[in-house]
Amino acid sequence: MPLPEIPPVTEKLLAAKKAKGLSFADLEKILGRDEVWIAAVFYRQSSASVEEAKKIVAALELDDSVIEELTAYPVKGLGPVVPTDPLIYRFYEIMQVYGLPIKEVIHEKFGDGIMSAIDFTLDVEKEEDPKGDRIKVIMNGKFLPYKKW
């Protein structure tokens, strides 16, 4: 099945969050970290500091054994080469359709280099619209120029 295998700790965290009736936006207020980053910690794509892990454990009333897992440095990535989930696929399609145009514009504005995916933040915002609400995804990454040597 295309469903990526969810680590057990992710399932435990999601279940506790649901039982507590907390949203990621609630956790954002508790941790002082963005909700997307917190969701990435849940999915073991980002690693938390001990303090952050303690706050998560406290908010969700989980036992301390979870702290160790949340602070470990994970092997990252979603897995299937082409994602089949329609929501995630759209981001793949955006890269397929707009990848070269974005590259042209970035090179024109910045020169030869890339947008870092490490020194990087990502926010999801809701834009209310009478014709249908809109999703705003804001990526912000440091420009890294190619080093010459």
Place this chain on the structure above:
Amino acid sequence: MPLPEIPPVTEKLLAAKKAKGLSFADLEKILGRDEVWIAAVFYRQSSASVEEAKKIVAALELDDSVIEELTAYPVKGLGPVVPTDPLIYRFYEIMQVYGLPIKEVIHEKFGDGIMSAIDFTLDVEKEEDPKGDRIKVIMNGKFLPYKKW
């Protein structure tokens, strides 16, 4: 080679733009359309209206035969399953690492559905920063809830 085959009209447009010393930002002012969208027209990923195509042709002093190509509805997509160009790959990696977290947050904020990649805009902005300039990519797509029937 991983390099996607560039259509001849794209090469012609890019060469004329270079010869004219125009940036996509300059074309943005001439057309009243975003530079990323214009770059997508150059790469035959978006189709222009006849008026828009005429403005491009006029600005680049190309012959009218280009208009027909720019207004046709293209077969879209970049091609290679996993892109090897580092700049484009980073967007693929973002989806690999943050795909499921984004999905969680969007579902929490909007319910079951997706962000449209069709009723969609994408802007690239430069954020100056003494520690190194930053690239801001803003995606804005209509939320489409799954229809039940």
Place this chain on the structure above:
Amino acid sequence: MPLPEIPPVTEKLLAAKKAKGLSFADLEKILGRDEVWIAAVFYRQSSASVEEAKKIVAALELDDSVIEELTAYPVKGLGPVVPTDPLIYRFYEIMQVYGLPIKEVIHEKFGDGIMSAIDFTLDVEKEEDPKGDRIKVIMNGKFLPYKKW
């Protein structure tokens, strides 16, 4: 094996439906939703509302724990890149053979855009025919024109 892993809740639902002697057409009458959509809920490709999930649980005499699963927003998709099941493969073949022709006709009738797979319904009908019954599959999706920006 090419068989996509069926989630346990799907197996539970299919077994209960069989034990009850109910068809999807019967469930269509009980829920007021199309049988294909209900089958998609069974396979965790669509999410039900709490009311819909309650009706399913009541009809199949399952316990309430199933409700939570049916209302969660699933990671969607069948999985294997090219399906090996002959019935499902034929739909893949139709896209291989008629994909570009359909694209031409849709663009001619509607302009540059796509048929939504989200604001979308799909019906399966039986057309009796003395030379052999026929299957009618009716897809109905909103046309989404490409936004310019």
Place this chain on the structure above:
Amino acid sequence: MPLPEIPPVTEKLLAAKKAKGLSFADLEKILGRDEVWIAAVFYRQSSASVEEAKKIVAALELDDSVIEELTAYPVKGLGPVVPTDPLIYRFYEIMQVYGLPIKEVIHEKFGDGIMSAIDFTLDVEKEEDPKGDRIKVIMNGKFLPYKKW
């Protein structure tokens, strides 16, 4: 590039059709065949009879050498395993998401077998709608029960 290589005869036909200002719907009237089927002949996915090929050649004022190509039995298929063109991909996604549910419903209505993709027709219709026009795709294939021996 993901763009499937278009056979030269397809380009010749599409160019002539454009020059003549004819739509596939116009050709439907001239040939007495559905516009999707005619588009499939253009893309060398279906083969025409000599009479049909002559009508196409006459309508588009092409030379007779085209007849031979249109009546030959083509090697069929679009090519790229997962299509990257957004319009065509949506049909792939529909199979990914609704493939198993459709299979369940067809088996329930017809027994073990498949919908033929050969004894098969496909129509594209426009459904006008104030909230946005809709695309209707109607597939109609003979049910083929598995033979036992």
Place this chain on the structure above:
Amino acid sequence: MPLPEIPPVTEKLLAAKKAKGLSFADLEKILGRDEVWIAAVFYRQSSASVEEAKKIVAALELDDSVIEELTAYPVKGLGPVVPTDPLIYRFYEIMQVYGLPIKEVIHEKFGDGIMSAIDFTLDVEKEEDPKGDRIKVIMNGKFLPYKKW
């Protein structure tokens, strides 16, 4: 491992058949169905009628719960894109080497269409030969001409 996962019911059937000392040829006599088709039922690639399933269960002295499994409509297919088992690979190789020649000959004899793999039978015969016995595989499928519409 390339070994396709065998469903538990298949293992149960094969073990019972071995314990009973029955060959597929013996089962052919008991069921009045071809041995290859029966082997396909064992591997859950074909579905049996209730009567056929009862005969299998009786011959192998299995409990009735097997009947339900044998009569269900399976998701079909072997799985690995290119089979690694040498015996099965040879059939793949035959298609690689003789696929286009067979296509030419079938089109010449029948016109544009295919050999059905559904309205289809397959027999395996042993041809004794002093220079080494030979395997005869006879496929027999209905010719399905492409429908025009």
Place this chain on the structure above:
Amino acid sequence: MPLPEIPPVTEKLLAAKKAKGLSFADLEKILGRDEVWIAAVFYRQSSASVEEAKKIVAALELDDSVIEELTAYPVKGLGPVVPTDPLIYRFYEIMQVYGLPIKEVIHEKFGDGIMSAIDFTLDVEKEEDPKGDRIKVIMNGKFLPYKKW
């Protein structure tokens, strides 16, 4: 495009055959070789002897340079991992669905070994049938037992 690139000599042979109005069955009579094998020579999957090549060249009134090409030992195979042409795909599907059952039956009849695809013949026959003509494909390959050492 999925269409395997046809070698120029194949196109020359097919065109000459068409111009001469000869079928592969006609060539079968002229060469004393099976029509499928001759089609395989056309597609450069089998190599002819000089005598056979001369007969082909004479029958099609081609120049002698063709002889050299027809007698060379070709690199064989169709190419695309999963064929997209519906006629050829059906043979792939047969292996997907009936591969393991055939393997069971062959092992039962012959022991551990394979059917040779080299010491092998393949015939295509037409079986007239009022309910629709049938295609008979007869494969005949030497059984090769695994050698122990």
Place this chain on the structure above:
Amino acid sequence: MPLPEIPPVTEKLLAAKKAKGLSFADLEKILGRDEVWIAAVFYRQSSASVEEAKKIVAALELDDSVIEELTAYPVKGLGPVVPTDPLIYRFYEIMQVYGLPIKEVIHEKFGDGIMSAIDFTLDVEKEEDPKGDRIKVIMNGKFLPYKKW
């Protein structure tokens, strides 16, 4: 992980062999079969006769249930398309680099045909060398000429 799943019987055999302090060369003496072939039996790639299986079971002091497994006809193959284990990969590389040259030489020496991988033996020998010992792998397969028909 790329590690092919080892069948449980293989692990049992390897563990017993290790506990007994036996090498494959020792088993070669006991069975009168080559060590590579015996290793292939261990990995369920070759099937043993009952006598051979009994000798293996006796030498390793395993219970008789192993005999049945060792005499069954296995589904063969290693699995991953491109092997990642460096030792096994080198053989893949040899085929990548020397495949076409070997083909040329074999055709020149034998005509159109192949080396059988079934009527085939493979030996591994150690060649002592002061500059570093060398591995000698000797493959010996029957030449099978392509049959014409």
Place this chain on the structure above:
Amino acid sequence: MPLPEIPPVTEKLLAAKKAKGLSFADLEKILGRDEVWIAAVFYRQSSASVEEAKKIVAALELDDSVIEELTAYPVKGLGPVVPTDPLIYRFYEIMQVYGLPIKEVIHEKFGDGIMSAIDFTLDVEKEEDPKGDRIKVIMNGKFLPYKKW
């Protein structure tokens, strides 16, 4: 087509060799190098010294421009992940079936390490046999133990 693209120089060399009526065995005598290695030079998988290249050019009466090509260091490899040519595929199958057994035996004889595919020779010999001639392929590679550090 699966046929790897042959470099033009390879075609030139093969054509000249054919015109001269020379076998690789003849070239082996002229160059004092093995016929397989010479065939690898023809296919641009091995690089010749200037002296070797001169001998080849002299024997085939080609012009000196060929020398430069034969002495350059090529990018090596055959290409298609799984070869479709039956002769080359058999070597792939041998690795699929006997890969792990060979690994066991080599480790037992030599310890942890690999057979070099660089400090490596490969010979093809014909073994005459009344029951059918046999092909002997002898690989000889230096054992390279894994270095620890």
Place this chain on the structure above:
Amino acid sequence: MPLPEIPPVTEKLLAAKKAKGLSFADLEKILGRDEVWIAAVFYRQSSASVEEAKKIVAALELDDSVIEELTAYPVKGLGPVVPTDPLIYRFYEIMQVYGLPIKEVIHEKFGDGIMSAIDFTLDVEKEEDPKGDRIKVIMNGKFLPYKKW
């Protein structure tokens, strides 16, 4: 999930190392082997001698059964064709971008051959830098010239 399955012994070793508060640098001092090589032993990519395994077991206070596992010769490799973990992917990208340039430079300095990945060491060093610390990866492999024969 792309996460390669970690063997149980690796998890046991990593957990014990964490519990003991030991770094790989500490183990480097205890074993007299490089930390990267020791990490490779942990991940079952390198095999230890009995003495080395005993030191590891002693340092981590594990039971002796671990020794057997650490001294066995493993099937090696990470698995996923293109790694999705960003840290590991960067090494893949380096090969994509700088692979051919490195090849040119190595051939120029050494002739036709390769850098051994077996007679090979790899060190990771930390280079402190006020603008951001740097990672130094030093690979050192024996040059292996292609043997001619």
Place this chain on the structure above:
Amino acid sequence: MPLPEIPPVTEKLLAAKKAKGLSFADLEKILGRDEVWIAAVFYRQSSASVEEAKKIVAALELDDSVIEELTAYPVKGLGPVVPTDPLIYRFYEIMQVYGLPIKEVIHEKFGDGIMSAIDFTLDVEKEEDPKGDRIKVIMNGKFLPYKKW
């Protein structure tokens, strides 16, 4: 063929360099840039400044049109997912075998983050050794810690 298509400008540069009898080490002295980086410019994986391009053009006595190509920002990457050239494959194998161990050691020394492949240098050195010269590849990339937000 796996050989990545070399851009025409690369062939022109390599030919001129050969004709001039210059090594990359010579160019290193002329440009004041590392030979690997210069080779990357030749292969259009790195972009040169106008000054650097002029020096290259002057040293190789090429015309000025080359300058424009060398200063453009290329689409980067080698292409084939798994490289088949033995020299380049070894780097892929190193990542397969030592990828996870390197990851462990880097995380231990630096925390959660990656080695940049952009703010990055790579040197190839020759280490003379009586037992066989060694290749030293030194990678030096900035450590980029994952940003939290």
